[in-house]
Amino acid sequence: MVSPTRLIVGPEHLDQAQTFQVTNRGRLPVDIVVNKASFTMGQDGKMVLDEDAPYSAADWIEVSPADFHLAPGQGRPVIVRIDPPEQPDNGEHQVAVLFVAPPGSETGADNIKLNRAIGTPIYVTVPGPVDTSVRIGGLRSSAFAMSGPVEFGVTVDNPGTVHRDFFGSDGLNVEVNGEKVPFPDFTVLRGTSRDITVRWTDPPLMCICHAKVSLSGSAGVSSRSATLVIFPFHLAGLLLGMVIALYLLVRLGRRRYQAHLLGAAKSLRDSGEDGPRRDGEA
Structure with a gap:
């Protein structure tokens, strides 16, 4: 050790x-x-x-x-x-x-x-001026997802003259749907780039989510954004199937009930025509 x-x-x-x-x-x-x-x-x-x-x-x-x-x-x-x-x-x-x-x-x-x-x-x-510039090279995510988790990826470029640490409270976050999803701790050496990913484990059931990542340095703030649509087509398909099945069951039940009523009415008519005649009837 x-x-x-x-x-x-x-x-x-x-x-x-x-x-x-x-x-x-x-x-x-x-x-x-x-x-x-x-x-x-x-x-x-x-x-x-x-x-x-x-x-x-x-x-x-x-x-x-x-x-x-x-x-x-x-x-x-x-x-x-x-x-x-x-x-x-x-x-x-x-x-x-x-x-x-x-x-x-x-x-x-x-x-x-x-x-x-x-x-x-x-x-x-060494002694002398220090440049802490850093920039976001790109924010990656799926344009569409049916459910979570959702993965975000980001490229961080360091054109400055010192390494940059992104740890703990000073770490990098993706802001999405009103919450901050933290990336894992990482370091970027001067003159290099890092690819970092994070999984958003608890997205809403459906949304049009706007994601944004921002970093600040000597050259100002660098940011990138992306839009993600979450819609549970599999659940919607299941619900639609249940609605169609219920509709068919109700329709079949109504047809059977109507057939039963028609059958009962026909039976009453038939029994009226074939029954005994009362006095005075021809």
Whole structure:
């Protein structure tokens, strides 16, 4: 286990040593090797190690110790020192510190060796102007749905110079039908885009719903909207079928009742013609 899971270092803390605490939570001893790597982020939010990644701070940091041994339950700090160049590009630069447990010399029955690794990002912002611009690249949803849940997707572009976090109360929401549906927590690195989805689990039975997503940054507010029609055709079809069935049953009942009345009237007429005559009748 490595704590914290990431570090955000502002200009005022560049000359201060940063610390990760590494703990062996397993039942066997483990050897740890500490590496550093440039990285970027995919549209799904996964860290992508790339030695040619832009805005890299991999050459700015030194870690100590670079390797060590941990007994079960043991922990130790790893110190990170940051030394940016004299005239770095404005904004934020990032580097991943990789804590790797290489495979041992012994192999299992299947002769499989595994590297266990934890990557922890460090975001380093240098002195100078900062641009927090962010924009919505698009809001996606179905134009029509018969029922919930309904899925909304959004693309968030970060043309600014620092990463943007959307966590908790500062997270991103889609406003629809008078309520806010929160997207999962996510981060967008500078110069990258993220695709995020959320499921609206309790939409109304029917509506013409107007959805909107808005974000604010240095360049102002960016927003996108979409319209969704929810109509339960399957329920309407079932109800219509029930109404038609009831109508047919009523109509059939009326026909049977009318036939019964006609039959009874005919029986009365027939019994009147064939019955005994009274005195005086010809």
